[in-house]
Amino acid sequence: MKLISSCWIVDPSTFEDHVALLSSARALKFEQHCPLEVIILSGFNELQLDYVEELKALNVNLNDCTDITRELFLEYRHLMQDINDYEFLCFIRWIVISRFLVNEDYVHIDADLHMQINSSDFLKLFKGLTGTFGSPCLVAEHGGDWFQAYCHYFTMLINDKSGLLQLLGDTEISLIRTNIVSDQDLINSLEKNNRLPTLLSSFNLENWSVFINPLWPYITKPSSPVGFSQNGPIDLIGGKPVLFWHLQNDFVSFLGRYYLLVDLLGSLGDEDLVVKIPKLPIPYLQMDCSLANIIFRTLDGLYRHSRSGSSRDRHKTYDPLSRLSVTQRFIHSHKGREVFSERLWWENSVFLPLNDLT
Structure with a gap:
């Protein structure tokens, strides 16, 4: 099982300012035997070698997947002209990951998601689990089921979007959109229809404080106000350690x-x-x-x-x-x-x- 992330480089001069990958690596606990594997969808050759090497020394390995991305652009981009390149890359990143990590289980975290525990202990919490907490900022994949389901509905989105929307029925796409224009829209809609598994029923939420957006630091709003505290470097909400901070x-x-x-x-x-x-x-x-x-x-x-x-x-x-x-x-x-x-x-x-x- 691997811990992975994915990103792409548009402007190497501002990449760190926008993504803060190196800054995060300096603060987080990626271990030599459990590094973070970062899938670079495009722009890898634009990065400075010393930047790549500094990340490697912090147990963050950058992997050039430009060729896979290029193939998927040729295969799918002309079929999805109603979205921008950023959203298109978000859609296809899961396919890129599957072609890079053939038949391997993984936990994917966005580059702006910061664990509070070391990488190996973090991975152990998701052993055998599949799904998200309601956002692709964290995806646990075990056995390939999540990816196979995602690919099925992604293909349907491309070839029969009206049929997919009919299948989803009255499902609310998001708070601000009525159409599927991002992988998050697709994943959330499928989860609400029980067509993609989630972690909400399988993950041990009794021991951890988990939320995908810290502006709403709960899955269900508590009936009364809770306290924020710290145990050394670990933040706690309501007495439970925060599993990760998502700096969205x-x-x-x-x-x-x-x-x-x-x-x-x-x-x-x-x-x-x-x-x-x-x-x-x-x-x-x-x-x-x-x-x-x-x-x-x-x-x-x-x-x-x-x-x-x-x-x-x-x-x-x-x-x-x-x-x-x-x-x-x-x-x-x-x-x-x-x-x-x-x-x-x-x-x-x-x-x-x-x-x-x-």
Whole structure:
């Protein structure tokens, strides 16, 4: 059984900023006997050799699968012209993985998913299991059943999309879409119809706190607020260790906003930060035209400008909202855990007040 991930390189100069693969590898516990195998779908030759070697020294092996991807582009791309290349690569990554790992069991984690335990112990938790927790950010494959089912419905999506949608019936595709335009849409819809297995019934949820998006840090919302605590480097919610942190886009934006406010108040010499910072906004409303968001974007621009230096160095501007900087502060430095409190958390009645955290 292997621990794997997959990604592709569009611009090598910004790859680490966007994916934070090296930064994550420095913080996580990939072991020599249980490394992370990263499937590179395209752009492998654009990477610097020292970057590849540094990752290898941290037990992260990059595997060039460009040829397999090229074959699949020729086979399928002209049949899926209504989606962009990013979504197409998301769809075909599972086929690329299956051709690279022939008849091998694996756990696939997105590059922005960060385990709290070492890689071998992490894999043991999924031995013999198949499915997801409701998102392809983590897929456990045992015996090939998940992949075979995925391929069947992926082929149906290409050749008979109306038939597939009819098969799915009134299933809600996602919160914001009514059509299948990503592998996540397809996988979620199939799981809701019991046509793909999930981990929700087979994984031991009694011992672990598991959620796919930290903005909703539960599978079922608890009946009363829970405490956030730490046992050494391990974060716990409701007394159970968090299995992994998924730094997906909205959570990164949420944390980034908090870090920005901390930095701004810190630059003013204000030490009583938690009391001064207001309740953080609902993530999905961060781009609306409210007065609070207009003020935030103004402060954000001023802060970036103050950190940019000369014009020729502006591409090196520190960006508190970037995935790389959020990964460094949240995963490496364990900063910002105070957001998991009633005082700061965007949703009411989820976490206990700060002074009740244990």
